[in-house]
Amino acid sequence: MLKRQPLVVEVLRGPAVESVHNVMVAVVNELGQLLHGWGNPSFGTFPRSAIKMLQALPLIESGAADKFGLDDKMIALACASHRGEKEHLTVLSQWAEKVGIAESLLSCGPHLPYNETSAHEFIRRNQKPTAFCNNCAGKHEAMITTCLHLGEDPHGYANYEHAAQKRLRNILTETMKVDHSKVPHAVDGCGIPTYSVPLQAIAAGMSIFVNSKASTLRKNACQRIIKAVTGNPFYVAGSDDFATAVIEKTQGRAIIKGGAEGVYAGFLPEKKLAFAIKSADGAGRAAQLATAQVLLQLGGMTVEEAKALSKFTMPTITNWKGEPVGKLRIANDQ
Structure with missing residues (x-):
């Protein structure tokens, strides 16, 4: 089922539509072949953090995770956009100590925790955020850990020509079936290269x-990542996060990961389907609601589960007093 029209998310204030977001979707089978879609599945975009599970594959396949005795929480953090909560920072510190990584080696810039309570705690204590607070810190520790295991100098690991990035390009080329040495690339928010590829290719990679x-x-590495993520969804993101909530509520029947600028990607292990979603205008709120809709249509989430996640699946617009004044919805005939 391919629809030329995108999935349309409407934002209502009172009875009137105030904003409209167009969302493109690609759904593929286990071989990466396109099965369903809305809008243009060939739309080129940066997957950003939505493919961190793919970027974690070298950590497992190289033997680095085994050599250093990394546990499932650490592997989940390698796939994470963590929210900077105490538990996240503790495990990142334990991982660094186990491997012998100085926090100063991480090239991702520091920012306040995404979790509001944790950010307020930093401010109250007049603490400056460190590289471990960066939501991508686990991915960076994974790259450094792999370099150390393979006897490579990890300094400059974020640079395009470093062995760590060549390794990631090879993984992405193999899984997405698009030569990543020939596609447009730029610098991601955390400092490593990111590559613009068709939305369908992102879905194929997740397949x-x-x-x-x-x-x-590869199957063994994928199963280890799935086990880590489904067993530790809090470490994939954190409290009050859509991705964590979906993995928890579906007990791993749906595994999703978000990225900046309105991107989500994921897969349904039992149904052997994978998908990628992109909000044309980069709106995360639209991509999140569209992801919920796709999960419902593909059978990755039940209606009861969607209702239990209503703050994400049926979001309301509130005023500053917290009173409901509108809502988001999927337009009719989708």
């Missing part, structure tokens, strides 16, 4: 996690 025909090495 490796449900691909029964993948090599034994």
Whole structure:
């Protein structure tokens, strides 16, 4: 089922539509072949943090995770956009100590925790955020850990020509079936290269996690990541986060990951489907609601589960007093 029209998210204030977001969707089977879509599945975009599970594959496949005895919380953090809560920072510190990584080696810039309570705590204590507070810190520790295991100098690991980034380009090329040495690239928010590829290719990349025909090495690595993520969804994001809530509520029947500028990607292990979603105007609120709709249509989330996640799946617009004044909805005939 391919629809030329995008999935339309309407924002209502009172009875009137105030804003409209167009969302493109690509759904593929376990071999990465397009099955369903809304809008233009070939739309080129940066996947941003939505593909961190793919970027974690070298940590497992190289043997680095085994060599350093990383636990599932650490592997989940390698796939995470963590919200800077105490538990996240504790495990990141334990990981760094276990491997022998100085926090100063991480090239991701510091920012206040995404979690509001944690950010307020930093401000009250007059603490300056460090690199571990960066939501991508786990991904960066994973790259450094892999470099150390392979005997590579980790300094400059975020640079395009470093072995760590060549390794990631190879992984993304293999899984997305698009040569990442020939596509446009830019710098992600955390400082590493990010690559503009068709939305369908992002979905195809995520299909490796449900691909029964993948090599034994890759299947084992994917299963280890799935186990870590489903067993520790809090470490994939954190409190009050859509991705964590979906993985928890569906008990891993739906695994999703968001990225900046209105991107989501994920897969349904039991149904052997994968998907990628992009809000044309970069609106995260639209991508989140569209993801919920796609999960419902694909059977990755039940109606009861969606109701239990109503703050995400049926979001309301409130005024500064917290009173409901509007809502978001999927337009009719979608």
